[in-house]
Amino acid sequence: MGEKMLAMVLHGPGNLVCETIDRPKCGRREVLIRVKAVGLCGSDIRTITFGHHRLHYPQVIGHEIAGEVVETGNEAGQFTVGDRVYVGSIVPCHRCEPCRRGWHGLCENIVVPGSDIPGGYAEYMVLTGDMLDRGINKIMPDHVSYEEAVLVEPLSSVYACQKHIDITLGDVVVIIGAGPVGCLHVELAKLRGAGLVIVVEQSTKRLNMAKQFGTDYVINSSEADPVAAVKRLTGQWGADKVISACPALEAQQQAVAMTRKMGKVVFFGGVAKGTLTPLDTNLIHYNLLTVYGHYAYSEMDLRESYQLVVSGKLNAKKYITHTLPLREIEMAIKLTRNGDAIKVVLIP
Ligand SMILES: [Zn+2]
Ligand SMILES: [Zn+2]
Structure with missing residues (x-):
């Protein structure tokens, strides 16, 4: 029996369940992070309510992710345990026609954590080999909080x-x-x-x-x-x-x-x-x-948005009106829907 963790698992439209599931194992070419903050996105609310065409059920959703590296595979060189990382939310294939033109958001084989593979609504998450190879993950400077980093994706x-x-x-x-x-x-x-x-x-x-x-x-x-x-x-x-x-x-x-x-x-x-x-x-x-x-963004847009947040030119803190434990996601959705919140950040 491996170790367990808490996660929000979407079993189908309107069927989000807080569950204890197996903590993912870290493979040779993978990195395991302890998720420290995950944003509730408008698209998450839509996905929870109506489902999403690319989603494989049951799935741990959540794509606005920041966390701390807790384990690294032998062949996953770019991070060390203790690194604070921002996890880029698109993994383009770099081979299809849109990718070759630099339109990564329109990639025909795009992988999005929280849709195609498990995302950040959990205590732990694996950064797959593909995410390490072709995702846009960043080691965050100490002055940027996990909560602020979450704003990079919508930005x-x-x-x-x-x-x-x-x-x-x-x-x-x-x-x-x-x-x-x-x-x-x-x-x-x-x-x-x-x-x-x-x-x-x-x-x-x-x-x-x-x-x-x-x-x-x-x-x-x-x-x-x-x-x-x-x-x-x-x-x-x-x-x-x-x-x-x-x-x-x-x-x-x-x-x-x-x-x-x-x-x-x-x-x-x-x-x-x-x-x-x-x-x-x-x-x-x-x-x-x-x-x-307009829809989505390219790698370069994500890099530049990350810089805007890290440099403080865009004040990410101001958007975070609420920080709630992950298990209180229902409340987070309510606050967002009725306009009491701008951005709710969830802490698994
Ligand atoms: Zn989002
Ligand atoms: Zn592509």
Whole structure:
């Protein structure tokens, strides 16, 4: 009988169970970590509730991971016991066409801890040979806490998006949706030199929290028409760049309607599977808009986001409103859903 550990195991949509399972063994080319912090991501909540197409059940989920190395295989050279590590959440194959083009997030054979292999919602986790070879794992400096490191993953996607649409000096940027990702968009847009950052959100709680990240204006979409409000704030011109970071169909419609001529719109947040957004495509046609989709990030985006957190240029601490034991994940989900929390970090 080997040693046991506590883990959150997803057996199917809506069926997450706190269990005592076998502690994973560390192979020759592997590293075992004691998970010290794991983020509750919006996508985790979706996966717990609705499942995920790539997930093999039963699975230990969780992909925003930081921990301490407790065992290393003989042929796993890059870490030593005691290292504090940030565990990169994508393992691209480096062989498929998207990988060869540098689009690692779109890798056709991507491995994501917490979906394809066991993730961080457990006391211990193995970093597989593939993760050590092709993942982006970092030994963290002492001044960065495990909790802060967890923010690197959601930031990577936000970072990749803003690089893609080139948010730059003086831009008028609208972010629709002030969840954790929306707040990251606000702070990063300011770091990149945006002149005016406007947040649109229907929850007063979330709007108030978004203010601390550098928002210039907030528009409560349950009280005011956000399109008219953005037009008013921009002399009827509209915003240079609009990021819809929320799952509502109206957010996508509003995004297109509040963008200036020749401006850029991003659908960052996905909508519910199977739903269709009715769009006035003449706004795109006559205003020469560019509509972007956004999802995931490349290795380079992750490296650069890690640097932003480690250097303190992005203040990761501010996002962590709650730290809870892993077994209280139900509470963590509730706090996130009702807008009381920005980011909940779980401690296994
Ligand atoms: Zn995430
Ligand atoms: Zn690939």
